[in-house]
Amino acid sequence: MSDVTTIEADVPERYADAVQTRLRRAADEDIVGRLWRKDGTLWAPEGTPEVTNRLGWLDIAERSQEQLAELQGLRDELLRDGYTDAVVLGMGGSSLAPEVFRQSFGKADTGLTLHVLDSTHPQEVQKYLDTLPLETTLAIVSSKSGGTIEPLSMYKAFSERIDSTHFVAVTDPGSGLEELANAKGFRRVFYGDPDIGGRYSALSAFGLVPAVVAGYDVAAVLGSAIGAQEECQGEQGNAGLWLGVTLGELAKAGRDKLTFVADAPLSSYGVWAEQLVAESTGKLGRGILPIADEPLLDPEHYGDDRVFLHVATAQGSNAAKVAKLKDAGHPVITIHALGPTDLGRIFYLSEFAVAVAGWVLEINPFDQPNVQEAKDNTNRVLKEGSAGVDAGSLSELTDSLEPPAYFAIMGYLPYSSDTEAAVARLRETVVEKYKVATTWGYGPRFLHSTGQLHKGGPKTGRFLQLVDEPGQDLEIPGEDFTFKTLIRAQADGDLETLRSHGLPAVRITVGDIDAIKEQL
Numbered sequence: 001m002s003d004v005t006t007i008e009a010d011v012p013e014r015y016a017d018a019v020q021t022r023l024r025r026a027a028d029e030d031i032v033g034r035l036w037r038k039d040g041t042l043w044a045p046e047g048t049p050e051v052t053n054r055l056g057w058l059d060i061a062e063r064s065q066e067q068l069a070e071l072q073g074l075r076d077e078l079l080r081d082g083y084t085d086a087v088v089l090g091m092g093g094s095s096l097a098p099e100v101f102r103q104s105f106g107k108a109d110t111g112l113t114l115h116v117l118d119s120t121h122p123q124e125v126q127k128y129l130d131t132l133p134l135e136t137t138l139a140i141v142s143s144k145s146g147g148t149i150e151p152l153s154m155y156k157a158f159s160e161r162i163d164s165t166h167f168v169a170v171t172d173p174g175s176g177l178e179e180l181a182n183a184k185g186f187r188r189v190f191y192g193d194p195d196i197g198g199r200y201s202a203l204s205a206f207g208l209v210p211a212v213v214a215g216y217d218v219a220a221v222l223g224s225a226i227g228a229q230e231e232c233q234g235e236q237g238n239a240g241l242w243l244g245v246t247l248g249e250l251a252k253a254g255r256d257k258l259t260f261v262a263d264a265p266l267s268s269y270g271v272w273a274e275q276l277v278a279e280s281t282g283k284l285g286r287g288i289l290p291i292a293d294e295p296l297l298d299p300e301h302y303g304d305d306r307v308f309l310h311v312a313t314a315q316g317s318n319a320a321k322v323a324k325l326k327d328a329g330h331p332v333i334t335i336h337a338l339g340p341t342d343l344g345r346i347f348y349l350s351e352f353a354v355a356v357a358g359w360v361l362e363i364n365p366f367d368q369p370n371v372q373e374a375k376d377n378t379n380r381v382l383k384e385g386s387a388g389v390d391a392g393s394l395s396e397l398t399d400s401l402e403p404p405a406y407f408a409i410m411g412y413l414p415y416s417s418d419t420e421a422a423v424a425r426l427r428e429t430v431v432e433k434y435k436v437a438t439t440w441g442y443g444p445r446f447l448h449s450t451g452q453l454h455k456g457g458p459k460t461g462r463f464l465q466l467v468d469e470p471g472q473d474l475e476i477p478g479e480d481f482t483f484k485t486l487i488r489a490q491a492d493g494d495l496e497t498l499r500s501h502g503l504p505a506v507r508i509t510v511g512d513i514d515a516i517k518e519q520l
């Protein structure tokens with residue numbers, strides 16, 4: 001057991017020495033004090049960009065409390081004006097926390113029905129345009145940089161159909177999106193903190209605007225985050241420090257597949273944590289690979305590259321399976337949670353832990369050096385057209401497949417529960433047959449999440465790209481490419497980038513995902 005109150009640890013004895021030694025070193029080197037004093041040399045040489053100006057999240061929950069009255073004012077105004085729905089148009093850090101809030105809280109009595117659109121698949125965008133009651137829908141265009149191609153394309157599609165007063169922007173001061181919002185007369189512009197990067201922005205305006213508009217108890221979410229902030233102050237009983245040191249040391253010992261088991265109603269935690277962990281740690285050939293939503297199996301199916309993080313609630317149904325994992329000697333860390341308002345605490349502890357793990361792994365957790373490559377390749381395909389893609393063959397991925405390799409499935413497909421169920425069956429087959437960890441992400445969403453680790457992390461990934469032939473296309477007003485061209489250029493660009501890193505990457509144009517299992 002650790003000496004912290006909110007986290008329970010079952011870490012096998014053989015790793016305990018490394019964790020204790022590292023905790024002593026953290027105390028000797030005043031890691032917590034230096035983190036709070038925003039000393040960037042914890043992670044990178046003095047003067048490195050994207051370090052000291054990326055630590056605003058440390059006390060953002062306190063500062064966000066001051067924004068609540070204004071946000072609640074917006075919600076009241078929208079309800080008075082007859083609004084019924086709100087849709088977030090954003091990617092990565094600008095969409096994933098709202099998505100976890102949405103799935104965890106559900107529909108509140110006192111707010112708008114929240115939706116999150118973070119896809120460029122024409123069928124997916126069209127679905128929202130067709131099914132939302134557009135006359136009573138608020139569109140929240142969310143982008144820190146204000147220049148990301150996906151939210152701007154989604155904005156363009158919506159702007160043809162709804163009036164400017166139906167839009168609000170969430171962005172950092174001085175961005176192109178701020179300028180656009182002012183020029184077009186958006187209802188409001190809300191600002192993020194420029195000293196916080198996208199994946200650390202959950203408790204700033206990026207998470208809060210959608211959550212307040214949806215009527216969720218954001219004051220309680222922030223209260224739980226402030227509780228965690230207090231827990232992360234000193235050397236003793238510091239849950240975030242302990243978690244980061246443990247995850248870092250386990251990764252160094254080869255347990256670098258952090259497998260989330262999140263109980264209802266917090267089952268979607270992994271989709272947010274995935275970006276935090278992968279984009280922060282996956283670089284310089286190192287990193288912790290987050291595994292979200294993988295079917296949970298019996299211990300014998302797992303290699304010794306796993307560590308399990310159980311977000312446990314009273315309603316959860318995973319306890320018996322997790323107990324078996326502990327008994328079999330897999331490291332298991334349990335974070336106990338009461339319900340959705342605990343998300344503030346869980347987000348905060350995760351953020352602090354990942355910052356500490358960055359120190360252990362000797363990487364800068366606040367940059368994303370490899371994300372740009374896929375974006376550049378996409379832009380080139382958009383400009384010059386595709387030179388045609390060699391699909392490759394599945395055996396490139398399965399030949400001598402064993403831990404510590406991992407099998408990544410990336411679907412440039414419309415979102416559907418049928419797809420997710422078929423992918424879950426495929427993942428289960430891969431784990432059972434090869435004992436390797438599997439990941440799954442919708443493209444282009446995963447490009448802003450695990451995409452960084454795929455290229456920058458350990459070169460152990462095998463990549464299966466799934467694409468379809470969309471039956472319908474959708475114009476992007478003002479652009480000379482359509483959504484169908486954009487998503488295919490993103491898929492082509494990513495395949496090319498993976499291969500340029502010497503990584504095995506194969507494309508399958510899907511009809512029946514279940515049929516892939518037979519070829520493994």
Ligand SMILES: O=P(O)(O)OC[C@H]1O[C@](O)(CO)[C@@H](O)[C@@H]1O
Binds near residue numbers: 091145147198199447
């Ligand atoms: O909020 P923005 O600037 O649109 O960026 C979206 C996402 O893209 C990235 O910058 C890179 O993938 C993420 O870190 C970020 O959360």
